[in-house]
Amino acid sequence: MTPPVGIPYVREFAFNYGRCDRVSPLIRRVVAENPGPFTFTGTGAHIVGHGEVAVVDPGPDDPRQIEAILKATRGEKITHIFVTHSHLDHSPASRPLAEATGAVIYAGGTPCRPSGGGDRLEAGDDLTFRPDVALADGQMFRGPGWTIEAVATPGHTSNHYAYALVEENALFPGDCVMGWSTSVVSPPDGDMGLYMRSLERIRARRYDALFPAHGPPIRRVDSFLAAYIVHRRHREKQILIALETNGAATVRQLVSRLYADHDKRLHPAACHSVLAHLLDLYRRGVVDVAGDIGIGGVWRPTFMRHAA
Template identity: 90%
Template sequence: MIPFVRELAFKYGRPDRVSPLIRRVIAQNPGPFTFTGTGAHVVGHGEVAIVDPGPDDPRQVEAILKATRGERITHIFVTHNHLDHSPAARPLAERTGAVIYSGTTYCRPSGGGDRLEAGDDLAFRPDVALSDGQTFRGPGWTVEAVATPGHTSNHYAFALLEENALFPGDCVMGWSTSVVSPPDGDMGLYMRSLERIRARRYDALFPAHGPPIRRVDSFLAAYIVHRRQREKQILLALETGGPATVRQLAARLYADTDERLHPAACHSVLAHLLDLYRRGVIDLAGEIGMRGLWRPLFMRHAA
């Protein structure tokens, strides 16, 4: 079982100190995919950086400006261009003169009837595209860009070196598992990103949604095991229940899950299926995607 962390004391618009160098301001965009809302993290004192400023909401921009009154925002780091993370970056930069940093703008947008609530911010453009290992400095703080593709192809996390802490964006969330949504999301890359984060032995994770994660290694170990178990469940469902579409598999595997999350479940199931298919573990009849009929490899020549 994943040791989720869901207890969170906060007030919208109020900056809460979560470590000596980090303050958090939560946006007013609660929902089934965002928990209480997107947490914008303020790094440092005097000259500060913002990680994931949040949605297109003037209240969030004003709350961040109020939280940093008397200081100067120099850097804005965006983990990925989803509508709950990146839209506030540009208006905040225009008000402060800060430079926006993120991964490449290219992504293959999700769509169709299973489009997720937190969709793609296709208008987002950073001022500077990141490269893995790139570092940035301010008074008393150093931030390293850590490539963590999988949730999206251009996802980056940001390490605060002075505290051996990581802002994992949506790669890791304390309150829930993360959605991996093809075609831009990739389960194989996502699993490698989780392993990479775990190998770096951070002391704390500060996700964009939910409370900080302090017991990092045990949490990530359970996070990884959960995904591997889900993979085994999908294989078992195909072997025992026969060929199935993504929606049929999701209905079997997520029968006890809030129906509002079923579209996300379909995307994660598809991501697992695509990874298994590329690894030669399962086969497919029909088109790659939600409508295809997925089946165990040994059924390739059946019927």
């Protein structure tokens, strides 16, 4: 099978932990010191506006990160804290930051369902997180010189929201789109069908720039998203071809075949994404499963069931 043209990843950018860098006329960024195989260099908290400002994804509950955000906004007032989703590298700093500033925390209102089993992700679920205000899709928020729209983008998690900065036609996509890597979709909370629809929705809105929570901005948005979507469709085809060619398999067996040349530290995340693809294919009637509808199940194309 001929692979598609690769994703034009954006990985190079200048930063220092704790330093505040301006990345656009209305946006500043502070990178938390939580690097890892799922967080790249760390979580970038984005500060929007001047005077009265909003913070998008403040990051982990690390006093150094909270202090860095407070230092970057000294003499200003943080009025809004927007959280894209309740993972431990995004949401925990929101509560102590709100307590220090009086800001209101906004996020999707549905608590995430925890990832289970031995393939739990390094950047895990923040099961205690609750926003002050649960969002509705399309809800608008304003400050002096800035306007933020809440854009529902479920899939990476069920409660995932992105945030559009109207004045710059830019989007903070959280982990729905990352410039340095593909995003993990981890059932039961993650849903590949919803995730693909969210990618298509973002692409259809024609943003001029994306500011992911990990890594640098994405400026060539349409070509990047097109490659991102093609990559996912290609992975789906690879899974089906592997099942048709080599026979029924568990998720771990598929990952060992399809990700043989990848860093083995990423194999647990790959298990989750492959399972998410299989569950989407199962709902569409393309594959069937014997046993557990999950990591331990034995998956096969539906034509093999009919032929048995």
